[in-house]
Amino acid sequence: MSVTKTVRVGTMPGRINEFAVEVGTPISDVLVLAELSTEGYEVKVDGAVNNGTGVVTESTNLILLARQVKGNSVVRIGTMPGRINEFALDGTTTFAQALATAELSADGYEIKADGSVVADMDAPIGSTNLILLAKQVKGNK
Numbered sequence: 001m002s003v004t005k006t007v008r009v010g011t012m013p014g015r016i017n018e019f020a021v022e023v024g025t026p027i028s029d030v031l032v033l034a035e036l037s038t039e040g041y042e043v044k045v046d047g048a049v050n051n052g053t054g055v056v057t058e059s060t061n062l063i064l065l066a067r068q069v070k071g072n073s074v075v076r077i078g079t080m081p082g083r084i085n086e087f088a089l090d091g092t093t094t095f096a097q098a099l100a101t102a103e104l105s106a107d108g109y110e111i112k113a114d115g116s117v118v119a120d121m122d123a124p125i126g127s128t129n130l131i132l133l134a135k136q137v138k139g140n141k
Contacts, residue, residue: 005056009034011041012066013101016074025056030063041065064088077102077131079109084132089125096121098131109133119137 003023009030010016021030027045031038031052044064045051062074066088073091077098078084087101095118099106111118113128125131 003058005058005060007056007060007063008086009036009063010065010086010088011036012055012064012090013093014088015101016062016064016086016088018052021056023056023058027054027063028052029055031058031065034063036065038065041067052107060110073127073129075125075131076129079104079133080135092124094122094124095131098125099133102131104133106133110136 005023006018006092007030008016008018017034018029019033021033027043027050031043038052042065043050044062044066045054045060046062061080063072073089074086075089075098076084076086085102087098089098089101093101095111095113096106099111106121110133111121112132113125114130118131
């Protein structure tokens with residue numbers, strides 16, 4: 001009997017999607033399923049560098065294609081109320097660039113990074129984990 005595992009797969013920078021695969025599926029097959037090419041990228045499986053070999057195990061959670069840049073991280077970006085998606089970005093990405101990657105506009109929203117209001121959209125996101133766009137309405141804090 002095969003065991004199904006949900007694995008997050010994406011590129012840095014870019015959107016991360018989830019795929020349901022069987023434990024034992026080759027990492028290379030998961031990348032094909034995700035329609036991703038490793039050309040020019042380093043493959044990381046749960047943060048550890050991997051050359052695209054090996055298989056999905058029960059503990060595999062994230063397969064990420066990243067250019068060799070320091071400060072790469074997964075950032076959650078979304079609207080309140082609304083959907084929050086995960087994106088792979090590096091710490092030098094600006095808040096404006098992060099919103100563009102997420103295909104979101106700041107118009108009419110207050111931008112919060114890890115709960116603090118973002119005053120400078122050209123500032124780097126650094127180690128931010130969550131960027132939320134909240135409607136500019138009294139009572140949203």
